[in-house]
Amino acid sequence: MLTCISHSPEETAHLASTIGKIIHEGTVICLDGELGVGKTLFVRALARTLGVESDVTSPTFNLMNIYEAACPIVHFDLYRIESEEELEDIGFYEYVDATEGIVLIEWAEKFPEALPEDRLEVRIDALDGEERQFIFAAEGEKSTALLEELNEIVDPEH
Numbered sequence: 657m658l659t660c661i662s663h664s665p666e667e668t669a670h671l672a673s674t675i676g677k678i679i680h681e682g683t684v685i686c687l688d689g690e691l692g693v694g695k696t697l698f699v700r701a702l703a704r705t706l707g708v709e710s711d712v713t714s715p716t717f718n719l720m721n722i723y724e725a726a727c728p729i730v731h732f733d734l735y736r737i738e739s740e741e742e743l744e745d746i747g748f749y750e751y752v753d754a755t756e757g758i759v760l761i762e763w764a765e766k767f768p769e770a771l772p773e774d775r776l777e778v779r780i781d782a783l784d785g786e787e788r789q790f791i792f793a794a795e796g797e798k799s800t801a802l803l804e805e806l807n808e809i810v811d812p813e814h
Contacts, residue, residue, distance in 0.1 A: 658792040689780035
């Protein structure tokens with residue numbers, strides 16, 4: 657587990673960019689936290705680091721966006737999803753089980769049973785003002801290796 661503090665949106669973007677520099681295809685990142693804590697900001701910075709040039713927006717109404725970059729980036733927002741059947745309808749399982757590309761899931765906590773066994777979990781909590789606390793946890797071999805690498809390069813007082 658890794659806990660760090662971001663003091664501004666710029667520091668949050670830098671943290672996401674750092675992850676973007678070490679992430680590998682086949683990685684699933686689950687982002688959880690209240691509305692407005694910076695989940696989409698985090699995704700936008702990570703996607704930019706990987707070479708996405710188009711607008712990166714929350715897929716709240718589309719449910720899923722796919723961005724072309726160094727590898728495909730699939731961005732889910734499960735906020736409006738009500739059942740696991742709906743996950744099946746949008747092809748969720750096909751993407752999270754794929755070995756190519758990177759999958760980013762906002763509001764993953766809504767469907768813990770649907771998540772892949774190997775994933776990096778990122779909990780974002782609002783503190784004072786623009787400060788955010790990030791808690792990273794890993795499930796599975798690949799994500800544990802990613803978290804260990806992140807632990808070596810991230811300053812907890814980001």
